[in-house]
Amino acid sequence: MLTQTIPLVLGDLLRGFLQLLYPRLCVACGSELPGPASCFCLRCRLKLEPTNLHLQRENEFTERFWGRLPVAAATAMYRFHRRSPIQHALHGLKYRNRPDIGVLLGRELGQKLRTADGFEEAEIIVPVPLHPAKERTRGYNQSACFARGLGETLVKPVAVNALLRRHNTGSQTRKKRLERFSNVETVFAVASNAPIKGKHVLLVDDVLTTGATLEACAMVLLNAGASRVSMATIAIAMQ
Numbered sequence: 001m002l003t004q005t006i007p008l009v010l011g012d013l014l015r016g017f018l019q020l021l022y023p024r025l026c027v028a029c030g031s032e033l034p035g036p037a038s039c040f041c042l043r044c045r046l047k048l049e050p051t052n053l054h055l056q057r058e059n060e061f062t063e064r065f066w067g068r069l070p071v072a073a074a075t076a077m078y079r080f081h082r083r084s085p086i087q088h089a090l091h092g093l094k095y096r097n098r099p100d101i102g103v104l105l106g107r108e109l110g111q112k113l114r115t116a117d118g119f120e121e122a123e124i125i126v127p128v129p130l131h132p133a134k135e136r137t138r139g140y141n142q143s144a145c146f147a148r149g150l151g152e153t154l155v156k157p158v159a160v161n162a163l164l165r166r167h168n169t170g171s172q173t174r175k176k177r178l179e180r181f182s183n184v185e186t187v188f189a190v191a192s193n194a195p196i197k198g199k200h201v202l203l204v205d206d207v208l209t210t211g212a213t214l215e216a217c218a219m220v221l222l223n224a225g226a227s228r229v230s231m232a233t234i235a236i237a238m239q
């Protein structure tokens, strides 16, 4: 009993001590945060532009997929603008070793989607994968972190390895070229043991831009037997 208690107490003490040394800071402006549940201070939160797209079944997210493939429901939490708090958050999540930002934003969206039409029927959450080499360098897949936060709040399973990324699209230039020739579907595959057959899948990524990546992932999921695909991202960028 004692041997179990000591590490717990030490863990709490250490956490408290670290909190004093490194108080949690707003990811956008660096000012101190009032509590642990958000990554933005109040001032930055007021600068965010929530889309509330989850309240409309047909919206500008689903419109981007019209004529391409059926999307059951889709939403992005915030509008993406350069130098906006959400750009800082995404930058931290992708390049500054802050997987916690993805989890916090996932929990935040999860709260909104709990009763949202279309999303509550989703049965399993699948993140867009990174190429394994990139994931090794970064240490985590940012979309999987977002998926984890969503899954916790929505109480739905997350299948982090359901999709595989076969080619490293690497640089933005190469990615753009791939997207232009719309052959990104060759980049993704569904793992043979992925529990998605007959399931309504909620596919998640960090940002929606052209939609080519989400389209390719949704296509392989539907081809592999998913019954429906819905989508959710942290942000939506203008095209």
Ligand SMILES: [Zn+2]
Pocket: 026, 027, 028, 029, 030, 031, 040, 041, 042, 043, 044, 045
């Ligand atoms: Zn701030």
